[in-house]
């Protein structure tokens with residue numbers, strides 16, 4: 116099946132779903148407006164909020180790290196995991212941004228989100244922020260699983276059966292993993308907690324089964340309070356077309372118990388170590404620019420992709436994976452200094468119409484086009 120057919124099917128599935136969610140839960144629209152204001156406050160006072168995150172991660176017995184560059188982030192990961200070999204990953208664009216999987220490719224390392232697992236075994240790159248394997252048809256998936264997982268899988272295998280095969284494979288990886296590495300949908304400055312929203316249940320496993328949990332995310336994910344972090348999870352899930360989300364995970368430091376005389380003791384059943392790595396990689400410079408700072412408001416819902424004629428035409432060539440689509444043009448500029456793909460933008464402005472954060476994406480892309488030519 117061609118790219119055009121795959122993406123058309125995704126649009127047909129996504130657009131009515133989001134419309135229905137917003138009609139049935141109109142408070143989400145107000146929550147999105149509120150979230151925009153909270154995130155703008157963080158961007159304007161970013162240094163203060165980074166310091167607050169550090170204080171509160173350490174107050175909950177976690178380890179805080181700040182990485183100026185991709186290589187800094189990789190060095191920090193190396194210093195934490197040392198010679199540990201078995202690693203499970205949760206879907207995260209920042210992990211692609213720093214090329215973490217390639218960096219750790221000599222270890223037993225597995226993506227645990229189904230779409231990302233397919234991208235990994237196909238030696239491919241994600242084509243969408245929320246649905247990384249959107250470019251693959253069911254027959255493509257059957258072929259990949261037949262080659263990499265079981266000869267019993269073929270084109271007549273049901274989707275449910277394929278999911279079962281992958282689940283059984285990954286379950287062995289969770290149980291034996293030494294380290295779980297995730298991103299974060301939001302980081303609460305007032306508690307040092309991270310929030311992760313998901314439907315598959317793999318993130319829950321990645322964050323509690325291994326003895327070490329490392330969360331790597333950008334400074335743009337900071338919000339003032341834990342309640343704002345929940346708000347971001349709700350808004351992201353709704354505009355991605357999955358509301359209510361099946362799971363919202365909160366992590367505030369390593370596992371602990373207060374069951375004996377209410378004395379808090381750590382670790383308990385889950386991880387003994389929690390590390391948060393906050394990555395700059397161009398974000399702090401963007402925060403100083405009146406227009407580029409708008410990009411930092413993005414909550415990665417992926418909705419702008421489906422109203423973009425350039426994405427429909429070029430797929431993941433419109434941007435630099437994992438940062439593709441309208442938001443990916445902005446994020447390729449911020450994190451990779453790559454302005455060139457902006458020239459493919461047709462300025463239909465559909466992205467601006469649907470963005471829950473009210474980002475004037477065409478205006479930002481216009482500036483990036485100018486930077487490319489100057």
Ligand code: SF4
Nearest residue numbers: 413414416417419470
């Ligand atoms: S730019 Fe807006 S619509 Fe696009 S992924 Fe980000 S928040 Fe969603």
